[in-house]
Amino acid sequence: MLVAAFTWTEFAQQLAAGIREGAIYAGLALAIVIIYRSTRVINFAQGEMATFTTFIAWSLMNQGLTFWEAFPIVLAIAFTGGVVIERALIRPVEDAPVLTIVIITLGLALLLNGLMNLIWGGANVQFHGPFSTRTIDIGGVPVSVQDIGIVAVSILLVALLALFFRFTKLGLGMRAAAVNRDSSRLVGVRVSWMLALGWGIATVLGAVAGMMIAPVVFLDPNMMQTILLYAFAAAVLGGLDSPVGAVVGGILLGVTITMLGRYVGFIGSTLKLPAALLLILVLLLVRPGGLFGKVAVRRV
Amino acid sequence: MSLLELRNVEARYGPVKALHGVSLTIGGGELVAVLGANGAGKTTTLRAISGTVRRTGDVVFGGKALPRRPEAAAKAGIAHVPEGRGTFSDLTVWENLRLGAYTRRGSIKDDARRVFGFFPRLEERRDQQAGTLSGGEQQMLALGRAMMARPKLLLLDEPSLGLAPLIVKEIFEALERMKGQDGMSVLVVEQNANLALAHAARAYVLEVGTVVVEGTSDELRANESVRKSYLGY
Amino acid sequence: MRTRLWLELSAFVVLAAVVVLLPRFVSDFRARELAIVGMYFIALLGLSILTGFNGQISLGHGAFMAIGGYTTAILSVNGFYGHQLRDLWTIPIAGVVAGIAGLVVGVPALRLSGLYLALITFGIAVSFPQLPKKFDHFFGGTTGKILNLAKPPFGLSTTNNNWIYYLTWGIALVLLVAAWLLVRGKTGRAFKAIRDSEVAAVSAGISLGRYKTLAFGISAFYAGVAGSLYAIANAYVNPDVFPIILSVYLVVGLAVGGLDSLFGMIAGAALIYFLQNHADTVARWLNHLPALSLDPQKPGIPSVVFGVVLIVVMVLLPTGVGGLVRRLFGPLTTRLYTRS
Numbered sequence: 001m002l003v004a005a006f007t008w009t010e011f012a013q014q015l016a017a018g019i020r021e022g023a024i025y026a027g028l029a030l031a032i033v034i035i036y037r038s039t040r041v042i043n044f045a046q047g048e049m050a051t052f053t054t055f056i057a058w059s060l061m062n063q064g065l066t067f068w069e070a071f072p073i074v075l076a077i078a079f080t081g082g083v084v085i086e087r088a089l090i091r092p093v094e095d096a097p098v099l100t101i102v103i104i105t106l107g108l109a110l111l112l113n114g115l116m117n118l119i120w121g122g123a124n125v126q127f128h129g130p131f132s133t134r135t136i137d138i139g140g141v142p143v144s145v146q147d148i149g150i151v152a153v154s155i156l157l158v159a160l161l162a163l164f165f166r167f168t169k170l171g172l173g174m175r176a177a178a179v180n181r182d183s184s185r186l187v188g189v190r191v192s193w194m195l196a197l198g199w200g201i202a203t204v205l206g207a208v209a210g211m212m213i214a215p216v217v218f219l220d221p222n223m224m225q226t227i228l229l230y231a232f233a234a235a236v237l238g239g240l241d242s243p244v245g246a247v248v249g250g251i252l253l254g255v256t257i258t259m260l261g262r263y264v265g266f267i268g269s270t271l272k273l274p275a276a277l278l279l280i281l282v283l284l285l286v287r288p289g290g291l292f293g294k295v296a297v298r299r300v
Numbered sequence: 301m302s303l304l305e306l307r308n309v310e311a312r313y314g315p316v317k318a319l320h321g322v323s324l325t326i327g328g329g330e331l332v333a334v335l336g337a338n339g340a341g342k343t344t345t346l347r348a349i350s351g352t353v354r355r356t357g358d359v360v361f362g363g364k365a366l367p368r369r370p371e372a373a374a375k376a377g378i379a380h381v382p383e384g385r386g387t388f389s390d391l392t393v394w395e396n397l398r399l400g401a402y403t404r405r406g407s408i409k410d411d412a413r414r415v416f417g418f419f420p421r422l423e424e425r426r427d428q429q430a431g432t433l434s435g436g437e438q439q440m441l442a443l444g445r446a447m448m449a450r451p452k453l454l455l456l457d458e459p460s461l462g463l464a465p466l467i468v469k470e471i472f473e474a475l476e477r478m479k480g481q482d483g484m485s486v487l488v489v490e491q492n493a494n495l496a497l498a499h500a501a502r503a504y505v506l507e508v509g510t511v512v513v514e515g516t517s518d519e520l521r522a523n524e525s526v527r528k529s530y531l532g533y
Numbered sequence: 534m535r536t537r538l539w540l541e542l543s544a545f546v547v548l549a550a551v552v553v554l555l556p557r558f559v560s561d562f563r564a565r566e567l568a569i570v571g572m573y574f575i576a577l578l579g580l581s582i583l584t585g586f587n588g589q590i591s592l593g594h595g596a597f598m599a600i601g602g603y604t605t606a607i608l609s610v611n612g613f614y615g616h617q618l619r620d621l622w623t624i625p626i627a628g629v630v631a632g633i634a635g636l637v638v639g640v641p642a643l644r645l646s647g648l649y650l651a652l653i654t655f656g657i658a659v660s661f662p663q664l665p666k667k668f669d670h671f672f673g674g675t676t677g678k679i680l681n682l683a684k685p686p687f688g689l690s691t692t693n694n695n696w697i698y699y700l701t702w703g704i705a706l707v708l709l710v711a712a713w714l715l716v717r718g719k720t721g722r723a724f725k726a727i728r729d730s731e732v733a734a735v736s737a738g739i740s741l742g743r744y745k746t747l748a749f750g751i752s753a754f755y756a757g758v759a760g761s762l763y764a765i766a767n768a769y770v771n772p773d774v775f776p777i778i779l780s781v782y783l784v785v786g787l788a789v790g791g792l793d794s795l796f797g798m799i800a801g802a803a804l805i806y807f808l809q810n811h812a813d814t815v816a817r818w819l820n821h822l823p824a825l826s827l828d829p830q831k832p833g834i835p836s837v838v839f840g841v842v843l844i845v846v847m848v849l850l851p852t853g854v855g856g857l858v859r860r861l862f863g864p865l866t867t868r869l870y871t872r873s
């Protein structure tokens with residue numbers, strides 16, 4: 001069952017690849033958790049929204065902009081898009097049962113997927129990322145510059161967000177709105193706009209994840225679907241209302257899956273996701289709230 | 301001119317009407333109590349003022365009509381400490397206080413110092429999660445949070461609920477000091493009518509969503525039906 | 534409320550009448566389509582019991598359908614100790630096998646709730662199609678297994694499609710009555726109590742473990758029966774017959790039907806069937822509107838249509854069809870009740 005050949009070099013390479021995968025999952029998992037914390041809604045359209053914004057980036061680059069020129073424009077579009085979607089689709093039904101809202105996000109996912117097929121055809125397109133694909137030598141191990149770049153950008157983004165939530169008034173307001181809506185209203189937090197802001201930030205996170213992964217996996221409308229599944233798994237692993245958990249869960253999951261896929265022959269590439277979910281199930285049986293989540297202690 | 305005036309305010313929760321036309325006034329620097337049995341509409345009255353329940357009728361604050369959105373009340377200088385404190389349990393004590401000052405600009409250091417002066421125990425527990433505080437400390441935190449906003453009007457819902465008498469005494473003494481300091485007005489809902497009348501200048505008695513008796517504390521204490529129904533003697 | 538009882542009984546009678554008479558007015562192919570709607574209906578009845586009435590979310594019910602379908606396939610083709618079973622008799626067996634699987638899943642599910650449970654059940658849905666590929670000698674791998682074409686029994690003179698229609702809807706009506714009785718009885722009340730407040734239910738002496746796993750088992754049984762019928766109708770099974778997305782469609786159907794409205798599930802079943810197979814028809818129909826050019830042949834249009842319809846339906850009917858019916862008939866029953 002186990003692969004015969006094992007070298008430390010390859011182990012390190014797999015580890016690096018796993019961390020890179022994990023960084024992508026972490027970004028999307030964080031987006032999922034931000035929306036879930038404040039609204040108890042799982043946004044099934046998170047992946048499609050990310051792919052959509054990545055296609056926009058591709059179009060802009062086709063018009064002659066460089067990646068870094070297009071980057072801030074795409075982020076602005078992503079933020080606005082997220083806010084608009086929340087205002088237009090989610091706000092009108094905010095008192096509806098959660099399942100209803102989740103189905104709406106599902107419909108949105110389908111809609112976006114179809115639109116992408118319509119607008120950009122079904123063909124794979126080449127997305128030229130900002131990082132070169134050459135490898136550099138770190139302690140004897142060849143590591144791809146791209147991988148380093150992806151991880152670096154993800155870390156930077158998460159750090160910025162952490163600072164935002166911890167130290168700014170707006171960030172505090174968002175956290176308050178997620179934790180206790182009624183009291184937030186009493187102190188003057190505009191809860192409704194906090195939710196919209198959450199969607200905006202989540203969409204930006206997705207856009208970055210999409211633009212990071214597109215050079216690696218080829219840009220096409222279905223690009224984010226499997227990644228979204230892994231991101232859900234990561235978010236659950238970390239505990240659905242813990243942003244820290246989402247990031248940690250993402251990295252852990254990325255590394256574990258890569259290692260499992262490479263070193264446990266039985267799993268190969270087809271059973272990676274089921275294997276991951278099985279592991280998470282085992283963890284959840286022991287810690288029902290995930291790694292960092294809170295489950296109301298209930299002794300019945 | 302009164303600070304706050306309610307004219308014939310009605311409120312409903314879905315199909316159920318909770319307030320059938322409540323009118324009351326509060327002046328600057330006054331401590332006014334709202335008494336009544338369970339379900340009389342006391343909490344709903346406070347909610348109608350802070351905009352957290354749907355209402356019809358006029359609420360005039362500082363001479364201007366108060367919009368119905370909750371953020372408007374907070375911005376206008378009304379701080380509402382709800383029943384059950386409403387602390388942000390997952391956030392720290394310090395973050396709770398910061399949130400109290402959400403609508404204010406500028407430094408909050410002086411206000412924080414003042415709150416810690418009233419409630420030194422809060423300073424000890426500054427970085428603790430609010431949910432780990434005792435009931436009395438959470439009430440102090442809720443009050444402190446309200447104070448951070450430097451409100452013109454403080455709405456207090458059942459401050460004594462579930463607290464030991466000694467803590468309640470501490471809290472009401474703090475209230476008296478706060479009232480004196482900035483000319484803040486306090487509208488307090490209390491089921492403990494004796495306690496409320498001991499501190500309040502005036503009071504309103506609510507029954508089934510309307511005001512049935514109003515007057516100064518002395519007048520209410522002299523009122524026989526009020527004594528029998530709410531004061532227990 | 535007696536009025537409500539009368540309304541439900543009359544609804545059932547009307548439904549039964551429609552079911553019996555409909556094939557006379559529709560084409561043979563339509564009868565087959567309606568039969569598949571019936572299969573979705575059966576699966577949704579089960580899901581409604583689990584999610585609508587017991588509050589446990591499952592994003593993996595497609596897997597239980599697959600279990601039912603494969604059980605039927607294996608029993609008909611490989612047979613049981615050499616005897617090939619007639620497809621009809623495999624239906625209850627398929628249901629029971631799926632039901633047992635449901636009970637098994639129900640045990641770890643006790644520790645999970647809400648989204649955590651949703652993800653794990655989704656994991657089941659995702660993992661399941663891989664199993665037949667991995668153990669292909671037994672399950673037929675990607676090519677799957679081929680069954681005999683379903684034939685009406687006892688030489689009844691009716692077409693194959695009509696037979697499948699009557700078989701499906703006959704079973705559906707029986708299972709509807711069973712579900713209805715279950716929900717109104719002691720078990721149903723226990724389910725609802727658990728859904729509304731687990732703590733309160735336990736204080737009232739209701740065993741969470743027993744009833745929650747039971748709910749999973751029963752709903753899996755229903756799904757298994759539906760899957761079995763689907764296999765019989767298709768005359769073959771392979772992993773693509775019960776894809777991952779099926780579990781998602783079922784939840785969509787559940788929401789559109791109205792979570793805990795048994796009759797509403799018919800609407801849910803109709804919608805998911807319709808959207809899967811006729812998104813292009815809707816596109817063609819919408820094409821007639823001015824300013825819209827929705828060539829159904831262009832890739833992506835069916836998804837767009839599906840997505841938009843879903844959004845519109847859920848925004849207009851947040852509580853599903855069942856919720857709408859309740860709102861419409863609610864005042865009626867209240868008025869009649871208070872008068873009497």
